[in-house]
Amino acid sequence: MAKRIGILRFPGTNCDSDVFEFVQLKGYEAHWLWHKDQYDLNGFEALMIPGGFSFGDYLRSGALAARSPVMNSVRHFHGRGGPILGICNGFQILCESGLLPGALTKNQTGKFVHRSVNLQVVSHASFFGPQKETLQLPVAHGDGRYVISNPEELEDQGQVWLKYQSEVNGSIHQIAGVLSPCRKVAGLMPHPERAIYAWMESQDGLGFLP
């Protein structure tokens, strides 16, 4: 039987079907997890939180989603050592819920940015790839500027996962993705699910799921 991956859905999530497609493409069984519900996630291989504008980015990006009932199940899953990946708004939600350090704020330009970017893989997550050292992935976000008071410490502890190779949104140390201390929780602003088919500019996203 195929291994299961749970995909969270909040009102306003809009990359949900894309992540679903990606998960299926990699041979997993994809399951929706609705924001209002709580789940027993025993037997799930991993969880993914897709991008979008959960709750319309009201208050702050990810702030309301981080306080939804489904996040209790996510915390449980994390407590049992389950891997969790947040992409774009999913990354923002993980930061807001305290599962990842730091915060994501408005891009330095004040504008939304959609672009293909080059990334350097600085350290490795425990479940989610990629295996390569450099990657090309698209970004599409308005609030992607990563901030943290002690970026050096984060670097020293190997929690900086990915870095932009050029200036994109004003992130401190050009950080594009970070890991939890246990490396089971990972978040990134670029979209791996948008780099999975031969007709796309890159297929570097495929490596994010083993």
Place this chain on the structure above:
Amino acid sequence: MSAELEAKLKKYRFSHSEYERIKKLLEREPQGLEWAIFSALWSEHCSYKSSKKHLKKFAKTLNERVISPEGENAGILDLGQGEMVAFKMESHNHPSFIEPYQGAATGVGGILRDIFTMGARPIALANYLCFGENQARHWDQVVRGIGGYGNCVGVPTVTGQVNFDSKYNSNILVNAFALGVFDQKNSKVALSRLKEPGGLILYVGAKTGKDGVHGAAMASESFDENSDSKRPNIQIGDPFFEKLLIEACLEAIQTGLVDAIQDMGAAGLTSSSFEMSVKSGFGFLLRLDQIPLRDATMSAEEIMLSESQERMLLVAKPPAVKELMSIFERWGLDCVVVGEVRAEKEFQIYEGETCLLSLDPKLIVDDAPVYDRPYEVWRDWSWESLEQKLNQKRFLACDLEFSRQQVYEQFDQMVGLRTVRSADQDVAFLLLKQSQRALAIAVGCRPSVMEANAGLGAMDAFLYPAFQMSIKGAVPMGMTDCLNFGNPEKVEIMSDFVVSVETLAEAGLACSCPVISGNVSFYNETLGKNIISTPAVAVVGLRSHVNQIPWDSFQEKGNWVILIDCPLVSERSAALKQAGQYLKCLQEFSRTVSPVAAQMVSLLGLKQSLQGMEGKGLFCKVKDNQTGRRFYQVIFEIRNEDESHCQQVLQGLDETLKRIDPRASVQVLGEVQEKNP
């Protein structure tokens, strides 16, 4: 006539003859709410009173691929292999000039609702924008507005066009296009027409507020120096609500329990409910006290005319209501019963026990005035004089230096995993997931061509995007238009309008590319100055697969750069017949040869167009005296490993083209070269 009556006519924007018409229809004076309802539904925006007569000419373009329930929100095109698409383009010029961010944002919201109302999932947005000179604030805010809305609802913005001309200084154009797809598994086409009475009317979505009251009437007027005072007429959009509405409505439609559905657009509750009632032939009973309000002090007139965004009207049989309500509740949306559909023809509006209005809705909708405004027949079809006029045209610096990237980088172009070629290329290509074919979208209408010759300009509005996609191997399958014009009461404007409609209709017929939907925006006039007549067109095409779609720029050193000249004769029907043949020929060439890059020669001429194809350190140089004609020339970059075979293919193409027009030609311009580092 009393001063009081004069003031009332002014307030509700009726001419004296329209007032007389109302009295005759009602056989009495209009009273109470009737004033506001007649005003909204008889506005140019809702009634198409100046354009209706001419828009009928588009009917001849319809072919067997068009599934277009008459009078529905958007046309539907059957692409075969179980795939259908619905698409439409609409203007939001007036609101966007007054309040650029909200105007542009709600323009996107409105066009999306037209698409998912029909049961199609929106998969692409595009835009057509015209600004004046020194309008940095306007275009910055418009772009932010489009992005702010489109990015949030999760529909990619895949292509568009931005023009600058001083003729748009005090009346910018903001046209939004949306396309939705019906997939085989869950394709239910939803209509706004009911088959039987007895259903309950459900109000779904955002609460009704005072925003946008009299918006339709405002959009049917010219601007004066007091345009700023119209700011309260602008609607405010909430894309988060729209996203919920998309998901909830598509889910509701798929249950098969929705008998009819209509979004609340211009003139809000009034136009949606009256149109549904008239189309179905059944009377509606609306209870205003049931309408969810943002502001309890709103009057009946304000409730009926509010253009608050993100609202829909549904009709369902009583036993189905519970299940539908639970779907909307799951998505956190208001869903309340606000009335019923009855067999009697009267349309009635109640507030508590008080009947505020009761009349036959056909009186308002079917008997709305239709004007045959004076115009002159277009006679100038000379390409030569058009070329000469364009040679003298001075383009604005901002138009020449404008980089598309600074606009399109602000839009999410990829959400949905369908975007094969996006806004950095002339033509967007989207993957049709079921059949793995590619859908092409290109937007057209070049204001400088329109300004020089409205007849040829309208032809170009279709032909240029049609050429652009054909050279990349896509067959144009259908188009939608957004006809932006000045004051139709002026003969020269009406003449431009009529020739535009007739030319687009002939083009659609000649090239088997039906006009399946559209929108008219008149009165783009400020203090007596009209914009350039701008019939924006979006063409949708089909390509057999997504592989090897030609790029806009040079790709490989050593490849041949060829120029194909496709001249047209100076007569409309004959020119369109030639154009149809050229398009077929170029599609065939693109399919068999698989060019690496393909571009049309732009208005700036061959040299500049070749420069525009530079990139990756590659270029192709031509002698300076190579100018040639602009209507129409194609540049291809093709591989030439087998030179003699290549020559043979080109010679064959040359012969085919010369049968279309003896002046047509194919020539090798040179090779793609590498710049010295």
